Amino acid sequence: xxxxxxxxxxxxxxxxxxxxxxxxxxxxxxxxxxxxxxxxxxxxxxxxxxxxxxxxxxxxxxxxxxxxxxxxxxxxxxxxxxxxxxxxxxxxxxxxxxxxxxxxxxxxxxxxxxxxxxxxxxxxxxxxxxxxxxxxxxxxxxxxxxxxxxxxxxxxxxxxxxxxxxxxxxxxxxxxxxxxxxxxxxxxxxxxxxxxxxxxxxxxxxxxxxxxxxxxxxxx
Amino acid sequence: xxxxxxxxxxxxxxxxxxxxxxxxxxxxxxxxxxxxxxxxxxxxxxxxxxxxxxxxxxxxxxxxxxxxxxxxxxxxxxxxxxxxxxxxxxxxxxxxxxxxxxxxxxxxxxxxxxxxxxxxxxxxxxxxxxxxxxxxxxxxxxxxxxxxxxxxxxxxxxxxxxxxxxxxxxxxxxxxxxxxxxxxxxxxxxxxxxxxxxxxxxxxxxxxxxxxxxxxxxxx
Numbered sequence: 132x133x134x135x136x137x138x139x140x141x142x143x144x145x146x147x148x149x150x151x152x153x154x155x156x157x158x159x160x161x162x163x164x165x166x167x168x169x170x171x172x173x174x175x176x177x178x179x180x181x182x183x184x185x186x187x188x189x190x191x192x193x194x195x196x197x198x199x200x201x202x203x204x205x206x207x208x209x210x211x212x213x214x215x216x217x218x219x220x221x222x223x224x225x226x227x228x229x230x231x232x233x234x235x236x237x238x239x240x241x242x243x244x245x246x247x248x249x250x251x252x253x254x255x256x257x258x259x260x261x262x263x264x265x266x267x268x269x270x271x272x273x274x275x276x277x278x279x280x281x282x283x284x285x286x287x288x289x290x291x292x293x294x295x296x297x298x299x300x301x302x303x304x305x306x307x308x309x310x311x312x313x314x315x316x317x318x319x320x321x322x323x324x325x326x327x328x329x330x331x332x333x334x335x336x337x338x339x340x341x342x343x344x345x346x347x348x349x350x351x
Numbered sequence: 352x353x354x355x356x357x358x359x360x361x362x363x364x365x366x367x368x369x370x371x372x373x374x375x376x377x378x379x380x381x382x383x384x385x386x387x388x389x390x391x392x393x394x395x396x397x398x399x400x401x402x403x404x405x406x407x408x409x410x411x412x413x414x415x416x417x418x419x420x421x422x423x424x425x426x427x428x429x430x431x432x433x434x435x436x437x438x439x440x441x442x443x444x445x446x447x448x449x450x451x452x453x454x455x456x457x458x459x460x461x462x463x464x465x466x467x468x469x470x471x472x473x474x475x476x477x478x479x480x481x482x483x484x485x486x487x488x489x490x491x492x493x494x495x496x497x498x499x500x501x502x503x504x505x506x507x508x509x510x511x512x513x514x515x516x517x518x519x520x521x522x523x524x525x526x527x528x529x530x531x532x533x534x535x536x537x538x539x540x541x542x543x544x545x546x547x548x549x550x551x552x553x554x555x556x557x558x559x560x561x562x563x564x565x566x567x568x569x570x571x
Contacts, residue, residue: 195432202422212415212435219436298529305525309518312532 136201140210143193147214147221150186151265154221157183157228158261158324162254164232165317168239173232180229187222191215209341213334217268220327220334224261227320227327234317237309244307246314248296253289256282257321257328264331273339279332286325293318356421360430363413367434367441370406371485374441377403377448378481378544382474384452385537388459393452400449407442411435429561433554437488440547440554444481447540447547454537457529464527466534468516473509473538476502477545484551493559499552506545513538 157176164172194215197203203211260282267276297315301308377396384392414435417423423431480502487496517535521528 195428198418198432199424199428202424204419204422208415208419212418215432215435216439219439294532298532301521301528302525305522308521312514312518312535315532 136197136203136207139197139201140207143190143197143211143214146186146190146193147217148265148269150183150190150218150221151268153183153186154225154228155258155261155265157225158258161228161231161235162251162258164235165250165254168235168243170236170239173235173239176228176232180225183222183225187218190218194218206338209338213338217331217334220330224324224327227324230320231317234313234320237313241307241310244304244310246296246300246311248293248314248318249289250314250318253286253293253318253321256286256289257325260286260325260328260332264328264335267332267335271335271339273336276332276335276339280329280336283325283329286322290318290322356417356423356427359417359421360423360427363410363417363431363434366406366410366413367437368485368489370403370410370438370441371488373403373406374445374448375478375481375485377445378478381448381451381455382471382478384455385470385474388455388463390456390459393455393459396448396452400445403442403445407438410438414438426558429558433558437551437554440550444544444547447544450540451537454533454540457533461527461530464524464530466516466520466531468513468534468538469509470534470538473506473513473541476506476509477541477548480506480545480548480552484548484555487552487555491555491559493556496552496555496559500549500556503545503549506542510538510542 157180160172160176163169164176194211198208198211201207260279263275263282264279266272267279293315297311301311304311377400380392380396383389384396414431418428418431421427480499483495483502484499486492487499513535517531521531524531
């Protein structure tokens with residue numbers, strides 16, 4: 132029985148990591164779509180989102196099955212609760228990739244306008260946060276998970292900067308409001324992906340240390 | 352033992368509903384703050400958000416304790432999993448109320464500018480969705496929960512409309528970009544509250560009917 136249970140836990144771990152890899156891929160595609168204003172990639176992200184949705188539902192059903200059949204306690208119980216929540220965050224990250232793809236489809240329609248903002252550094256940081264949070268989960272690496280939480284502040288700052296730049300650039304280009312608002316929204320979607328990666332990292336810390344680090348308890 | 356367990360389930364139900372009532376109150380305050388550009392209310396929302404955060408952490412810890420101690424199965428297990436997820440949605444709704452409060456503080460700084468958008472109808476619909484989703488949870492009312500899911504489409508449409516109006520109004524008032532972008536963001540925060548209320552309604556449906564209705568399975 133115990134052996135069977137641990138097999139199921141291993142299976143669950145594999146599945147959440149494979150969902151993580153798929154979602155990481157969508158984020159990478161979304162960033163590529165921004166860089167190259169690539170509508171084909173954007174469409175691919177939008178049209179295959181159902182795969183992520185289906186996988187999320189399956190993983191949650193699997194978690195409930197394992198909880199009901201094996202009634203785990205202590206660290207195993209905590210692991211399954213973490214999987215339920217991380218599963219949810221991953222699905223929402225994929226939704227943000229879809230939102231970015233929709234924004235890209237809009238901005239790709241017109242001419243490319245100058246926008247003095249380092250999008251790619253923000254995108255790179257966000258992608259790195261997601262990668263690190265999943266690596267922290269695979270290796271139960273609490274130090275790496277803490278690094279993700281710190282990086283989140285940097286991404287928040289860059290998003291604030293995008294906000295200020297958009298304000299000025301629209302003043303000079305009132306005819307291209309929609310274009311620049313779409314860029315601003317893309318920056319916010321990246322920021323939300325960073326937030327979800329932080330949630331994942333916090334779940335990993337909780338899983339390892341048994342403390343809830345959410346809501347700024349980190350600093351105390 | 353069974354009696355003790357059911358007492359704990361009742362306690363959990365009371366706590367999630369009392370968090371729900373607190374969060375509903377924050378949303379109502381946020382809407383009032385928008386209507387009256389009331390910085391005092393906005394500050395109150397921002398400064399008391401830690402209460403919601405603390406309560407969320409306590410409820411999650413309580414859920415894990417009940418899972419570990421009583422190892423519930425079937426509908427009880429499903430109920431506790433639903434509480435874990437609804438708890439999370441409620442906390443994020445409160446975060447959106449904080450985001451709205453920050454937006455209000457910005458727009459309250461300057462003169463009131465004309466913006467031809469029915470904010471209040473959107474706010475009312477969103478508030479009604481949250482109320483209905485919590486009522487559906489209290490009374491395990493699946494019909495009411497379905498109504499919330501349908502209302503969500505209406506709120507999405509209104510948000511799309513806000514987007515179009517902002518675009519035009521900024522063209523005519525390029526000097527007030529930040530003001531109108533803040534209004535647009537407030538509309539998006541309301542839309543996110545509606546999304547979370549939909550998540551809660553879907554959890555209630557799942558709890559009652561044992562089916563996952565997320566990701567459009569509703570229509571099939």
